[in-house]
Amino acid sequence: MTTKHRDDDPKPKAIARPRRRGPRGRSWALAGLLGLLGACSSGASPTLPIPPPAALTSAPDEMGVVTITGNGAIEGALVSAYNERTGRGVIETADDRGEFVLRIEGQTGDSILVWQRVGTQSGQILSLAVP
Secondary structure, eight states: OOOOOOGGGOOOOOOOOOOOOOOOHHHHHHHHHHHHHHHSSSOOSOOOOOOEEEEEOOOOTTEEEEEEEEEOOOOOOOOEEETTTEEEEEEEEEEETTTTTEEEETTTTTTTEEEEEEETOOOOOEEEEOO
């Protein structure tokens, strides 16, 4: 009885070669890696909302203009006021103490929305009623 060893096997075995990825496979792998990195680096912690500035409004003057004075805005923020009845608004920049003065057309009973914007983020909206 003869015993065959593996080295004596007359059939040659195919050599397993690593699978080559074409340009498509590489681009998908790269896109997946970049997407993963972007998701990880895009601020894992949530951003806190920008609070509305503290503001008071005056009664309209003889020209129908309301003055809104306030503080508590972020230094250099764009502070906006929008009169919902007239559809008009104004924008001013808060000073280094966070104070601002806005003058906008208005009547008694008008609702004026006030908010601040820093960079690309807008803050929460404060609604004021004109006395």
